[in-house]
Amino acid sequence: MSTPDIPVASALNPTANRPAAPLTWPTAWRQPAFRARLGLVLLLLLALASQLPRYFAWVQARPGYHLPDPLLVWLPAHDVSGATFVVIYLGIALGVATLLPRPALLLRALWAYLLLQLLRCATLWLLPLEPPPGLVLLRDPLVDYLFYAAPSPITKDLFFSGHTATLLLLALAVPAGLRRRLLLLATGAVGTLVLIQHAHYTYDVLAAPLFVWLAWRGSAWAWAWAWKESC
Incomplete structure (x- = not known):
C-alpha cells in the first residue's frame, strides 16, 4: 500500500481535489487546522502516557488466564532481549x-499511534492473561523506567504485542520503498524474537496487524473530524 507525501489541500482538507505542492513544515505551520490537530494529538498522547504506569500496575496485579500455545511448547525459550531492542530502536529511529x-x-502516524495505544489498553482490559510458560523476562530500560510503575516486572x-505493532505501524506510515521494506523485515524479526523469548503468546503477535490496520484506518477518520472541528 503506497503512502505518498500528501499535498497541502488533501492533507488539511479531505474534500479538496485540486492539485497542490507537497506539504512542508513552513506551509503546514501556517495552517491553523494543522497546528490544532498536532497540538491536540500531542496533548492526548501526554495525557495517556501519564496514566499508563498505574494502568499497567493494575494489569499486572489482576489474575489472568493461560492460553494453550503449541508453537511455544515446541520452541525453546532464550534470552534475546539485546537483539530485540536493537531491532526495535533502529526501526523506530x-x-x-x-x-x-x-x-x-x-x-497521521501520531493519530494512528494514539488509537493503537487505546486499542491495546482496551484489549488488555478485556483479555487478562498470565505470562506464557517459560517466559524469559524481556527488559526494556526506557519503557520499564517511564511507563511501568509496579513493584515487580510487568509480564501481563x-x-x-505492542513492539510488533509499533514497527508495523511505522511501516504503513512511511512512503513505499526501501525504508518500508526494512521496517516490515524489522516487524517480522521482532515478532519472532519475542516468541523466542516467550514474552508473548503466538496469538499476541498474529493479532498485531489487525489492530494496526484498525488504528491506521481510524486515523483517517480522526483527520476528517479534526478538519470539520477547525472549520
Whole structure:
C-alpha cells in the first residue's frame, strides 16, 4: 500500500481535489487546522502516557488466564532481549527520521499511534492473561523506567504485542520503498524474537496487524473530524 507525501489541500482538507505542492513544515505551520490537530494529538498522547504506569500496575496485579500455545511448547525459550531492542530502536529511529520531514504523514502516524495505544489498553482490559510458560523476562530500560510503575516486572501486558505493532505501524506510515521494506523485515524479526523469548503468546503477535490496520484506518477518520472541528 503506497503512502505518498500528501499535498497541502488533501492533507488539511479531505474534500479538496485540486492539485497542490507537497506539504512542508513552513506551509503546514501556517495552517491553523494543522497546528490544532498536532497540538491536540500531542496533548492526548501526554495525557495517556501519564496514566499508563498505574494502568499497567493494575494489569499486572489482576489474575489472568493461560492460553494453550503449541508453537511455544515446541520452541525453546532464550534470552534475546539485546537483539530485540536493537531491532526495535533502529526501526523506530528509521521510521521517525523518515516521517519528520513529512509533516502530513507524521501527523497521521501520531493519530494512528494514539488509537493503537487505546486499542491495546482496551484489549488488555478485556483479555487478562498470565505470562506464557517459560517466559524469559524481556527488559526494556526506557519503557520499564517511564511507563511501568509496579513493584515487580510487568509480564501481563500481552494481547496484543505492542513492539510488533509499533514497527508495523511505522511501516504503513512511511512512503513505499526501501525504508518500508526494512521496517516490515524489522516487524517480522521482532515478532519472532519475542516468541523466542516467550514474552508473548503466538496469538499476541498474529493479532498485531489487525489492530494496526484498525488504528491506521481510524486515523483517517480522526483527520476528517479534526478538519470539520477547525472549520
